Amino acid sequence: MSHLPVIIGFGGVNAAGRSSGFQSFRRTVLNNLPQQEQTRTLISLACMMGLLKPEQDQWQTKDNQLLNDDAAAEFVRQQVLENTLIRKTHPNLFDTEGLPANSKLNIEQEQNEPLSFTIRQRNLPETIPANWDIKELPAGKVRVTIQGSFEALVPDKKQAQVKASAQIPTGFNPGDFYRSVHHPRGLQMAVFAASDMLGNTGLDWDSVKSKLRPDQMAVYAGNSIGQLDQFGWGGLLQSFTAGKRATSKQMPLGYGQMPADFINAYVLGSVGATAGHLGACASFLYNLQAAVSDIRSGRRRLAVVGTSDAPITPEIIEGFRVMGALADDASLMALDALEKLTDADYQKACRPFAENCGFTMAEGAQYLMLTDDTLALELGAQIFGSVPDVFVNADGYKKSISAPGIGNYLTLAKSAALVKSILGEESLQKHSYVHAHGTSTPKNRVTESHVLNEVAKAFSIKSWPIAAIKCYVGHSQGTAAGDQAISALGTWACNMIPGIATTEKVADDVYQSNLEFSRQAIDLTERRMDTAFINAKGFGGNNATGVIFSPEVTLSMLAKKHGQQAIRDWENKVTHIREQAAQYLHQADQGQYRIVYHFGDQQVLEGPELEITDQEISIPGYAKSVSLQLDNPFQDMT
Numbered sequence: 001m002s003h004l005p006v007i008i009g010f011g012g013v014n015a016a017g018r019s020s021g022f023q024s025f026r027r028t029v030l031n032n033l034p035q036q037e038q039t040r041t042l043i044s045l046a047c048m049m050g051l052l053k054p055e056q057d058q059w060q061t062k063d064n065q066l067l068n069d070d071a072a073a074e075f076v077r078q079q080v081l082e083n084t085l086i087r088k089t090h091p092n093l094f095d096t097e098g099l100p101a102n103s104k105l106n107i108e109q110e111q112n113e114p115l116s117f118t119i120r121q122r123n124l125p126e127t128i129p130a131n132w133d134i135k136e137l138p139a140g141k142v143r144v145t146i147q148g149s150f151e152a153l154v155p156d157k158k159q160a161q162v163k164a165s166a167q168i169p170t171g172f173n174p175g176d177f178y179r180s181v182h183h184p185r186g187l188q189m190a191v192f193a194a195s196d197m198l199g200n201t202g203l204d205w206d207s208v209k210s211k212l213r214p215d216q217m218a219v220y221a222g223n224s225i226g227q228l229d230q231f232g233w234g235g236l237l238q239s240f241t242a243g244k245r246a247t248s249k250q251m252p253l254g255y256g257q258m259p260a261d262f263i264n265a266y267v268l269g270s271v272g273a274t275a276g277h278l279g280a281c282a283s284f285l286y287n288l289q290a291a292v293s294d295i296r297s298g299r300r301r302l303a304v305v306g307t308s309d310a311p312i313t314p315e316i317i318e319g320f321r322v323m324g325a326l327a328d329d330a331s332l333m334a335l336d337a338l339e340k341l342t343d344a345d346y347q348k349a350c351r352p353f354a355e356n357c358g359f360t361m362a363e364g365a366q367y368l369m370l371t372d373d374t375l376a377l378e379l380g381a382q383i384f385g386s387v388p389d390v391f392v393n394a395d396g397y398k399k400s401i402s403a404p405g406i407g408n409y410l411t412l413a414k415s416a417a418l419v420k421s422i423l424g425e426e427s428l429q430k431h432s433y434v435h436a437h438g439t440s441t442p443k444n445r446v447t448e449s450h451v452l453n454e455v456a457k458a459f460s461i462k463s464w465p466i467a468a469i470k471c472y473v474g475h476s477q478g479t480a481a482g483d484q485a486i487s488a489l490g491t492w493a494c495n496m497i498p499g500i501a502t503t504e505k506v507a508d509d510v511y512q513s514n515l516e517f518s519r520q521a522i523d524l525t526e527r528r529m530d531t532a533f534i535n536a537k538g539f540g541g542n543n544a545t546g547v548i549f550s551p552e553v554t555l556s557m558l559a560k561k562h563g564q565q566a567i568r569d570w571e572n573k574v575t576h577i578r579e580q581a582a583q584y585l586h587q588a589d590q591g592q593y594r595i596v597y598h599f600g601d602q603q604v605l606e607g608p609e610l611e612i613t614d615q616e617i618s619i620p621g622y623a624k625s626v627s628l629q630l631d632n633p634f635q636d637m638t
Contacts, residue, residue, distance in 0.1 A: 003372040004557060005295040008381035011196025013189060014364030014483050015085050015166035015473045017045050020200035021585040025490025027084055028472045028498045032521040039073040046076035047591030049171035054590045083170035085472050086360050088163050088346040090170045098157035099314050108149045116145045162321050162328045164349035165312045166362035166474025178597040182249045184227035190259040190308035193365035194267045195596040201369060202581030210623035212301055214271045218294055220287035221260035221306040222276025224478030227253055229313055259308040267596045280538030283307050283478030285546050289390035291370055301375050306367035307479040317361055331357035352438035352468035353449060353510050353517060354503035359439040362474025366482030373558050377566055380573020384489050386554040388547050391415055395541030404447040407543035412455045412535060415545040419531050429461050432531040433497055435484035438468030439475055448537055449511040456514035463516040471502040481536045488532035492550050497522040
């Protein structure tokens with residue numbers, strides 16, 4: 001029997017805002033929304049950013065004004081627009097005008113006169129240079145006399161060469177909503193995103209767990225770089241050279257699989273399968289592929305998939321800049337023949353498929369909850385779409401690790417072929433579109449457009465709509481495809497595909513004979529979309545394409561398999577679930593979040609509490625046991 005992986009919940013955060021309730025999607029299409037929806041979006045983002053809070057059925061500003069909906073939206077509009085999406089990096093991450101640095105000096109003696117100074121004895125280096133003479137003084141001090149030359153590092157400040165980034169909305173700090181002491185920013189975002197996902201499902205998690213054996217669920221989540229801020233490996237690696245102590249938490253919390261480990265240990269309490277799959281920019285799709293494979297095979301009935309990346313640090317940005325990958329200030333000025341960049345110039349730094357100069361670093365965390373189709377109906381869960389498959393292929397032999405290759409042709413072509421076989425040729429040709437990787441580098445605009453165009457021609461797609469949301473939310477590395485997937489769900493909720501707003505003209509070297517690039521949002525009120533292709537061209541040859549079916553297609557497939565009575569029963573249940581989700585979203589829109597973080601408030605199991613027989617393992621807190629009645633998978637060999 002077939003099992004269709006169904007999306008029953010999603011949550012997260014990126015530069016456009018919160019994922020649940022399609023807040024972040026609505027921010028990317030703000031000007032195309034009805035006035036009431038614009039007002040709702042602006043107010044909810046302002047509450048997230050600490051600019052407004054609810055008070056007496058009105059909205060209270062920081063200076064204690066009480067405003068109605070329309071007045072409040074107008075009051076915060078400019079602040080919200082300037083402090084979301086791509087923009088100049090805010091000092092709450094780091095000061096782009098004065099990055100801490102050290103300058104190395106070679107100091108020579110003048111006229112053979114030794115240099116002498118006094119310091120505390122405890123500040124002496126552990127290894128005393130050979131040309132240092134040390135004399136002890138009272139009060140724990142020493143006099144140092146240096147003969148000859150020596151080297152010194154002097155604290156300095158440097159101006160960042162890349163100042164554009166896509167950080168989460170300014171003023172929002174996910175760590176403020178739970179006990180996040182010593183947690184790297186990426187893990188704070190992961191806890192928020194997974195909690196947002198749970199609230200958005202409208203389901204009671206304990207009730208969901210009671211319907212599953214503990215090993216019938218899985219969490220696949222990670223990131224592409226690890227945690228490299230001061231609370232993770234960044235602080236660990238800086239400790240010696242910065243003259244600081246390493247902490248006991250920096251090493252373990254820096255691992256790339258922590259966005260899964262944290263969710264298992266502190267949010268879901270899962271003892272099921274777990275992994276953090278790594279595939280550069282395709283990492284989200286790698287984790288999604290693992291979940292889809294498990295559910296389709298029947299190995300798991302529920303899976304949580306996610307990634308969380310917080311790479312906006314001076315060191316990471318500098319690493320990508322020296323590769324020539326980023327839109328630095330000098331290149332942006334040259335691109336537009338400017339002498340100086342304004343805030344408005346930074347906001348259009350990322351220009352997919354246009355004349356461009358590099359991508360824009362971003363942070364983001366996105367999580368999906370998927371179940372098999374039977375469980376989705378049994379739970380009465382909301383159905384946001386389904387994922388029939390994810391295809392992954394490498395590039396084969398390469399000239400260099402960063403050079404383009406052939407893997408993405410395979411992943412996209414196989415995805416298109418799958419849709420053709422399931423939904424038919426007409427659905428593929430007229431009712432599908434692509435969320436391109438669309439990084440905004442000169443190389444990507446050529447190579448990816450060729451992939452898209454050639455596949456379109458092969459399947460007789462005359463005008464394939466192309467979305468490229470990095471123009472709004474930047475490139476969040478391993479989470480990039482998660483941003484695209486969440487945007488795809490928003491398209492079906494709001495009936496529009498985001499335009500590529502920063503691309504005023506498609507570059508001359510972009511292949512587009514069979515593609516549709518639009519600067520404006522594409523209205524779908526009279527144009528059905530069955531499928532969204534989520535494309536990723538990852539560094540090193542990590543290519544992936546995911547296929548997402550619309551809620552309507554998903555329900556049609558479920559009705560054919562389970563019958564109309566099963567759908568009617570589901571419809572009776574889902575009304576209550578939607579009401580529960582709406583309550584969560586109402587609170588979240590007011591900046592009141594239900595962060596799930598169980599640390600010391602749940603029963604921690606270490607082994608002796610288990611009941612083990614040769615048939616099953618019973619775990620306290622789980623309604624069902626883990627079955628040990630396993631079939632022999634090699635009956636033809638034993």
